[in-house]
Amino acid sequence: MIDLKNLTIKKARQALDAKEFSAVELAQAYLDEINSKNKELNVYLEVFDDVLEQAKSADERIAKGESSPLLGIPLAIKDNILICGKTFSSASIILQNYVASYDATVIVKLKKQGAIFLGRTNMDDSAMGGSTENSAYGVTKNPHDTSRVAGGSSGGSIVAVASDMALGALGSDTGGSVREPAAFCGIVGMKPTYGRVSRYGLMALGSSLDCIGPAAKNVEDTEIILNAISGSDILDSTTITDTTYPKVSMKKEITIGVPWDLVNAKGVDEKVKENFKYSMEKLQSLGCKVVDISIKNIDMALAVYYIIMPAEASTNLSRIDGMRYGYSADGKTFWDVYKNSRGKGFGKEVRRRILIGTYVLSAGYYDAYYGKAQKIRAMLKQEFAKAFEAVDFIATPTIPFVAWKIGEKTDPLSMYLADIFTITANIVGVPAISIPSGFSEVEGLPAQAGKKLPLGIQFMASHGAEEMLFEIGKKFESIKDNQE
Ligand code: GLN
Numbered sequence: 001m002i003d004l005k006n007l008t009i010k011k012a013r014q015a016l017d018a019k020e021f022s023a024v025e026l027a028q029a030y031l032d033e034i035n036s037k038n039k040e041l042n043v044y045l046e047v048f049d050d051v052l053e054q055a056k057s058a059d060e061r062i063a064k065g066e067s068s069p070l071l072g073i074p075l076a077i078k079d080n081i082l083i084c085g086k087t088f089s090s091a092s093i094i095l096q097n098y099v100a101s102y103d104a105t106v107i108v109k110l111k112k113q114g115a116i117f118l119g120r121t122n123m124d125d126s127a128m129g130g131s132t133e134n135s136a137y138g139v140t141k142n143p144h145d146t147s148r149v150a151g152g153s154s155g156g157s158i159v160a161v162a163s164d165m166a167l168g169a170l171g172s173d174t175g176g177s178v179r180e181p182a183a184f185c186g187i188v189g190m191k192p193t194y195g196r197v198s199r200y201g202l203m204a205l206g207s208s209l210d211c212i213g214p215a216a217k218n219v220e221d222t223e224i225i226l227n228a229i230s231g232s233d234i235l236d237s238t239t240i241t242d243t244t245y246p247k248v249s250m251k252k253e254i255t256i257g258v259p260w261d262l263v264n265a266k267g268v269d270e271k272v273k274e275n276f277k278y279s280m281e282k283l284q285s286l287g288c289k290v291v292d293i294s295i296k297n298i299d300m301a302l303a304v305y306y307i308i309m310p311a312e313a314s315t316n317l318s319r320i321d322g323m324r325y326g327y328s329a330d331g332k333t334f335w336d337v338y339k340n341s342r343g344k345g346f347g348k349e350v351r352r353r354i355l356i357g358t359y360v361l362s363a364g365y366y367d368a369y370y371g372k373a374q375k376i377r378a379m380l381k382q383e384f385a386k387a388f389e390a391v392d393f394i395a396t397p398t399i400p401f402v403a404w405k406i407g408e409k410t411d412p413l414s415m416y417l418a419d420i421f422t423i424t425a426n427i428v429g430v431p432a433i434s435i436p437s438g439f440s441e442v443e444g445l446p447a448q449a450g451k452k453l454p455l456g457i458q459f460m461a462s463h464g465a466e467e468m469l470f471e472i473g474k475k476f477e478s479i480k481d482n483q484e
């Protein structure tokens with residue numbers, strides 16, 4: 001029996017190379033785990049039928065003496081990343097039977113390494129949401145408390161890792177969709193620098209914000225996945241190279257800036273604040289310098305995001321019209337087909353964002369909303385650049401509260417507020433990582449008295465400084481009592 005609970009990518013690599021178990025045995029162990037858990041947690045929309053074949057060819061490569069960090073490593077892939085020949089639905093009705101005709105660049109890279117794709121994972125419809133409650137295929141449950149959400153929109157990918165149904169995963173992060181669920185479920189999730197990972201073959205949402213990001217059990221594994229998928233790509237002109245941003249090195253005394261105004265804002269749970277303060281004290285005891293920083297207009301980031309993101313999404317989604325591919329509804333006229341296909345094919349939240357997006361881009365409102373949001377975005381970029389002259393990292397909690405009960409948040413705004421700490425990194429384009437920072441005991445859980453729900457700490461660094469994030473991340477992980 002392979003001990004999946006304590007297995008990491010690093011350990012699996014060593015075991016595969018040492019022939020302690022084969023890639024087929026490892027893949028089978030994950031398939032068994034999926035078999036016993038997927039029904040309840042609703043993580044995979046599809047488990048691929050060629051998993052063992054993929055594993056067999058990984059074994060053949062290992063037998064030939066080949067080795068790469070992800071050869072034979074079973075991964076979960078979010079349902080908005082194209083894998084040639086596989087269905088790709090973005091957890092939406094409108095793309096329910098769409099079959100990908102090419103591989104996303106990240107998939108090409110992972111195939112080269114010989115990673116195993118276990119299946120495609122559940123998410124919010126078109127990656128809009130923070131709980132997977134917007135999926136057309138049911139909600140993904142939090143493995144720490146199945147009456148609660150897993151977070152989103154990459155909920156399936158995150159729970160796959162958190163409940164030993166994959167060793168690592170890919171999600172997409174436009175406003176926090178890898179980091180937020182990672183924090184809700186107690187694993188590591190990362191949004192790289194904008195452009196670090198090619199978006200080619202990722203369903204476009206907010207093109208100036210979208211990033212494919214890795215998730216894993218620890219920082220080291222997250223780094224392994226990021227290294228495998230990053231790199232400039234001729235098929236995505238926004239990708240960066242190692243020299244796009246000047247190399248930054250850590251200050252003599254590691255300096256962490258905290259925007260306390262934001263952390264102490266109303267609406268941030270007291271237990272979250274306590275946990276975060278405790279984490280900062282621990283980092284200080286490890287020799288880090290913690291300073292108070294104020295970032296002008298950071299409180300406007302959420303509003304800016306919820307203008308820019310719907311604006312870009314409404315434009316991107318206009319290509320899905322019921323005519324060329326995906327779900328097509330009946331109708332007498334062209335317009336009937338168009339209206340019925342989009343009306344029935346897209347979920348409620350997606351339709352809401354398309355309406356908001358088209359509104360803020362429309363003549364007469366463009367300057368008041370979209371134009372203004374872009375100006376604030378430019379100001380925030382400058383503010384961050386200034387802040388990173390003085391500090392190595394900006395730290396905040398990842399989430400303002402623990403995972404909520406399924407169905408509890410009925411108005412969209414209360415759900416948008418969950419993104420308060422994560423969206424700025426997307427607006428500014430800097431890399432950010434969420435690392436488990438302990439648990440919060442939740443009252444009022446009669447059936448699960450004493451149950452604890454995970455919390456996360458987020459570190460942001462300047463453009464291109466992922467390596468520094470891994471360094472501080474590993475340091476933070478070394479604080480053992482974080483996990484109590
Ligand atoms: N919660 C955010 C939203 O609903 C994040 C989405 C994402 O990162 N894909 O827009």
